[in-house]
Amino acid sequence: MQHAVGAPLPPPHGPGIGHVGRPYQAQHAGHPGPPPISPPPPAPGQVPPPPAQGRPQQPPAPGQAPQPVWSGTGPTPPPAGQATGHTGHVQLPPGGPVPLPAPPAGSGTGGATLAVLLIGPAGAGKTTVAKLWAARRRVPTAHVSLDDVREWVRSGFADPQAGWNDHSEAQYRLARRTCGFAARNFLANGISCILDDAVFPDRPVVGLGGWKRHVGPGLLPVVLLPGLEIVLERNAARSGNRRLSDEEVARIHGRMAGWYGSGLPIIDNSTYDVETTARVLDDVLARSIASPPAW
Secondary structure (H helix, E strand, C coil): CCCCCCCCCCCCCCCCCCCCCCCCCCCCCCCCCCCCCCCCCCCCCCCCCCCCCCCCCCCCCCCCCCCCCCCCCCCCCCCCCCCCCEECCEECCCCCCCCCCCCCCCCCCCCCCCEEEEECCCCCCHHHHHHHHHHHCCCCEEEEEHHHHHCCCCCCCCCHHHCCCHHHHHHHHHHHHHHHHHHHHHHHCCCEEEEEECCCCCCCCCCHHHHHHHCCCCCEEEEECCCHHHHHHHHHCCCHHHCCCHHHHHHHHHHHHHHCCCCCCEECCCCCCHHHHHHHHHHHHHHHHHCCCCC
16 A cells, blocks of 8 residues: 555554654665655645754844854864864963973973073074074973064054154063963973063163063073174174164163173173074073072
8 A cells, every 4th residue: 555745654563663753774685674754744834844954953042143053974063152272282271470490400401391581682693592592402492582473563563663652662562462471371381482572671661570470480581792893793784674773773782781780690692603602591591590580
């Protein structure tokens, strides 16, 4: 006896005859099994529902954005409103103030996880030394240059060489806060960090207080201060907005001399090449860990 298309089927009899809503699976030869069960016809005047695929989507509440429908393939999406909290395979903790590292067991900084601030005038070689020191360490170490972070702003960049004003100061503060956040997160994931900046001893805005506030009391500052003639020579080899006038270089270098007598370690790398300066920096940092400078 055949049933008309769309007519309801009699209920199955006996166990193992399938379940309502489950698609019909192919049967073994000689055992055709029951035919697929069709849904009941709609009531008179009722619009038939569309075929279901996976879980039906519920209409959003008033003022709530609609949720995407999972197609049933691929990984199961997280529940709505739940953040994964991961970038790649490394979970990013918020990162608190950086404490002082434990003293290293051997010579130099060894495998200590630490945050370093390398201070110096334009042309002191701080960025080049910081990169080499970070690359030569036996443990993961990152380098973050404040000048590079400031220049992330492409349109509307406030160049301090054109005059220090509220706009350039705001961009400097934003870059310093960004560097501090990066350093805390690097250290929270076991990666040391060295930052470099031209910090002035007599200027509160471009001073150590902001770095200590954004990174923490465990930040180890070191001053790189070669002679004026060396700074002028290195500045002359620069190009673009990184090259300053000789008058500006001399003015900045003179203000950096205020670090003498501050209690911070100072490296005069006038006669050192980059590799020697990086080794001296590591020794100075090891002594700073054992006896932190008061700043």
